[in-house]
Amino acid sequence: MKKGSFEAFYNKNLDRIYRYVFFRVGRNRDVCEDLVSEIFMKALKHFEKYDPDISESAWIYRIAHNHLANHFRDTKQSADIDDVKFFLVGERGEETIITQEEQRHLYEALDKLEPDERRIVTMKYIEGYSYKEMSAVLDRTADALKVATHRTVKKLRSLLKSKKDYVSP
């Protein structure tokens, strides 16, 4: 196993996997950090199997997905790991954690998207994957993903337009 290779792999994927987990555990940093640590430990253990020629990102993405599934099973939580829910219970009302109106609108709009659409937007704009990397993870062509992302962003804008404070970019 090459330390340099793993370090490069770690630097490339840490932020994305962190974001992937972060929005699936209710933006809880402590839980997120524990899970991300475990995911990378697992990746290190099986790093011999990693073949960047096959896919640079899909391998760690799959480990993260399976690890989250185990976590939800162990904690007896029911969750759709492929989907992300942005609005948390307790966020509405005066005691909301999110005080910024704009962000609240965006979370609401994101939650109104179809799960597939939400997944594409979060992967592209929040987790920071390229279309090529997304195509390896989602098993769709990069061109198809470009079109789908474009449509989803358009839909998201129209959802936000209906909000009082939103002005189209």
Added chain:
Amino acid sequence: MFRLKRQLKNMHQQATPSHAFKMHLWHKLAEELGEASDCVPVRRFRFATVTGIASLVLVFGMGTGVYAYESPSVVDGHPLHFMKEGIESVEGVFARSPEGRARFHTRMMSRRLEEGETHLQDAAHAQRALERAAIQFEYSVDEVAGGFKDLERRGSFFDDLSVQQARYVELSSRVLESEDEIGGPWSLQQRVETHELSSEELRRLFRMNHGAMIDEEQR
């Protein structure tokens, strides 16, 4: 008022792991990596071995090259002769001006004569050395006649070349049984007959065996 892309970017920023967490996790992984992998020292060992071997090959190659270049005993048929020829070819590439090329061929002539002197006991080698020295002599004169304009420097060059010419004559008298053989004392003069050299230049070039020329003419 907000824009979608900016908002998404903000979300992206909010979900960034802290630097402390990144460092902490990397230290944990590096520790684990150090324990799990014994490949790192092996790789260092391999690197050291390869570097050591490469250095040895380089030093040995350079030493051999210097020996091949410097030694007059390295002639046709010697295992290192190819190295000698290679180094001389490279040396020739760096001689760019007509004067530089002329001096290079004079130097090569001197080297061939040295080889002939070393292989005096081996007539075949010595004769071949003489032939090759004569070729270098002709090349030298050719370069001078072709583009060596400065008369003073030309004269000085012919003085230098005449020393090699005299060495050639001296060696050929020791090697050749008959003056009619290829490489005889007159072969050099025949080689430059077609070149446009003044009588003064010819005199300077062959002055060291001028007596022999007069004797031959008288004969």
